[in-house]
Amino acid sequence: MLQRKRMLRIGVSDESPFIIYSIQSILAAEITRQEIYSYPVEAEHLLIRLKEQTPDILITDFSFSFERNDLNGVKKLEEIHKQLPELNIIVFTTQSSKAILNRILQIPVKAIVSKRDDQRELIEAVQWVCSASPGIYYSRQMKKLAQESLACSANTLLSSSEMEVIRLFAMGYSLMDIAKLRERSVSTVATQKYNAMHKLQLHSNTDLIKYVFSQELV
Structure with a gap:
């Protein structure tokens, strides 16, 4: 005291x-x-x-x-x-x-x-x-x-694909790079990134990168 x-x-x-x-x-x-x-x-x-x-x-x-x-x-x-x-x-x-x-x-x-x-x-x-x-x-x-x-655990909200997309994005890969790596369309990868940010209530790419680092996903 x-x-x-x-x-x-x-x-x-x-x-x-x-x-x-x-x-x-x-x-x-x-x-x-x-x-x-x-x-x-x-x-x-x-x-x-x-x-x-x-x-x-x-x-x-x-x-x-x-x-x-x-x-x-x-x-x-x-x-x-x-x-x-x-x-x-x-x-x-x-x-x-x-x-x-x-x-x-x-x-x-x-x-x-x-x-x-x-x-x-x-x-x-x-x-x-x-x-x-x-x-x-x-x-x-x-x-x-x-x-x-x-009331919720954020990581469990994300699908494995969404988690991998934001992890790669935080490592510096562009959406096009991620699409090639995952053999998906750019629009699919962009949607997965958007959905992850929406679920996590992150409003910018900087916030997203901070989240990935804080969770030690890279």
Whole structure:
């Protein structure tokens, strides 16, 4: 349980300097006796810094670098929790995929807040952690998504063909290349890719590639 009388140490790790500045401004205006520090995004440097200067709360998104030797996305959160199990993690993200959220829910994070929600949600998430409330705090948008994600397992939604198409696509193959490899028409492959993205609620090719990497399908 966090000590209310001493200074609250909050770490922020995000790819966007604007997001970091916004978080600092929002929390500084609402929460007294707090110190907010910026932390690296890249997994190795982030873990080193967290061990050197461990905050009470880490507010972070789960970014991807696509480097083979780097810990990406959800795997980074898992490693942070493994090495610093007492650290309170608040996930602050634009992610809206049930599949990726389902992976996050397997990690003991303290709160999940959407960047699309009102700024008050982040303040309430920090207050939730400070009060040592049981369970996970969900912002308004993330609450509905979390309920839906718990009701299904994303991978089981995809057919083997859909899974293979998105795997190859994330590896850099074009739809035409995949069609040749699988001896299917380009329109068939395009439909399978579209159906997979629809089922996973992914809205761009970048989101699709992030999902494949987060699930370690390549």
